[in-house]
Amino acid sequence: MRTMRSALLLLGLGVAGCAPDLREDYPFDGQASSGQLVTVTPREDGSSHALIDATNKSAQVYFDIDEGREMKTDEALDTNGWDLAFQRYTVTMNGGGGNPTGQVRVAVLEGQDWDALATAPTEGYQQDASEPVFNGVHGGWYTYDLVKHRLATREELLYVVRSSAGRFFKVQMLSYYDDTGTPARLSLRYQQLQAPTAAP
Template sequence: MRTMRRTVLLLGLAVTGCAPDLRTDYPFDGQVNTGPLVEVSPQEDGSSVTLIDATNKSSLVFFDIDEGRELKADEAFDTNAWDLAFQRYTVTMNGGGGNPTGTVRVAVLKDASWDALTSAPAEGYQQDASEPVFSGVEGGWYSYDLVKHRLVPRDELLYVVQSSAGQFFKLRMLSYYDSAGTPARLSFRYQPLPAPSVLTAALPAP
């Protein structure tokens, strides 16, 4: 059963939409980072800023947003407690195409203020399908500068994640590059939200 579940999960995560080829920006040399793949920095306002090292093209970084930590692959498969997975610029969720047995859902809010969003919306939640929600809904979480060959997060998009534990978090992508300019070291900000008083069913997958 575990082998079958792992096969389905990996097949689902392999399905991604069109995205720019960033090899000219940062040619991967096969080296694997031996340091932490997830670094979470709590902020004074109750939010957290997370840095994900997704530079390895051949592996996924699993993140448990409820506990604010990385889950290694074996733990992610065994517990099914991961919420988001990162591989270069691709972000998938533990639900739908990312994993049919997962319950994570995500709502995408356009032009929503971070400070004004004080509780989770009651509707608009989706799961991944042939294309991840983070890549396909409202044009995806990034735009691509064809002149500078750089990926730029879209500040107007705010995500609300309903986690594998049923909790809610608002999330905004901050950068595809770290402070040294290294690509595929993504950062995002997230913060818990109160649940809506009434929660509607998920929308059809995109």
């Protein structure tokens, strides 16, 4: 019996030694950047690609989707002109729980083809409540793999953002990791839509 217990103990230690190191693989770890936190690249199809450095665990990155740029915290709060804010895997909007004085609203579309969506929908717009729309509606923008400890984006979800300036944009979350595998460096694409035929 003692021999069997010893063998099981050694086997358990061997398996534990092969397990992934959560300090490296855990998706909510990362180094904060003091440089440019938003990089926007226009695409030939009229859309834009945004890379958001949201690695700082204690600060939000404010994004003005109308102008396609980062808003520093003081400017964002003073002007109330920001649209989306990113902090690790959490995406909030300038409206509702994210900011009760904000006018941003978001509609979530499931199974909608990106290219086929040219006009914003007339209904379905929400503001953040106890949980952000991006993280809660239709199960949120990502799935979490408990074995690999990684986030995977749900590209079947499209978000239509009614911005602080009253314009409409379709948004698709693309990745939580950059090309080197660093977490909380989110990629998304967005493109302006025609306004809906009736005001939402």
